[in-house]
Amino acid sequence: MTIEVRPIREEDIESFHAAVGVVARERTYLALLEAPPIERARSFVLRNIEKGYPQFVAIADREVVGWCNIPPASREVMAHVGDLFMGLLPQWRGQGLGERLLRESLAAADAFGYLRIELGVFAGNTRAAALYRKAGFIEEGVKRRAILIDGVFHDEVIMARLRD
Known part of the structure; x- marks a missing residue:
């Protein structure tokens, strides 16, 4: 099956929302318990x-099976910083698709003009951390007990990639 990696389109919103929900409900990879309400996802x-912020999706059989988005940090003094979020549906992991999504998204982020891209990854998600390191991210620290899901604390590793 051919997988297309491309910028998200308006017609992808519902499928993107569903994919986020699947990964969130795993309670292992995202600091979410479920997808945000559909209208918030749509907005x-x-x-x-509209703003040209990098957001790529992986499409298989017309459905979103993975995503990587890099919106800007929320404060004006951090307009040069992008916050990276990504995920893949379980059956699509371990096949190089995450690397493709990340590579395309980072190229778009560089073209957009971000000088710093940052992310947080669960400390136990060593595969994702290794992927981020391979893409030039460096560990900057650990937020201990930053995430609490179902009574279990998770440390969050903070990573960043700087561009000159």
């Missing part, structure tokens, strides 16, 4: 499209 995606 987020439409804003990304």
Whole structure:
């Protein structure tokens, strides 16, 4: 099956929302328990499209099976910083798709003009951390007990990639 990696489109919103929900409900990879309400997801995606913020999706059989988005940090003094979020549906992991999504998204982020891209990854998600290191991210620290899901604390590793 051919996988297309491309910028998100308005017609992808519902499928993107569903994919986020699947990964969130795993309670292992995202600091979410479920996808945000569909209208919030719709507003987020439409804003990304309108502003040209990097947001790529992996499409298989017309459905979103993975995503990587890099919106700007929320404060004006951090306009040069992008916050990276990504995920893949379980059956698509371990096949190089995350690396493709990340590579395309980082190229778009560089073209957009970000000088710093940062992310947080669960300390136990060593595969994702290794992927980020391979893409030039460096560990900057650990937020101990930063995430609490179902009574279990998770440390969050903070990583960043700087561009000159």
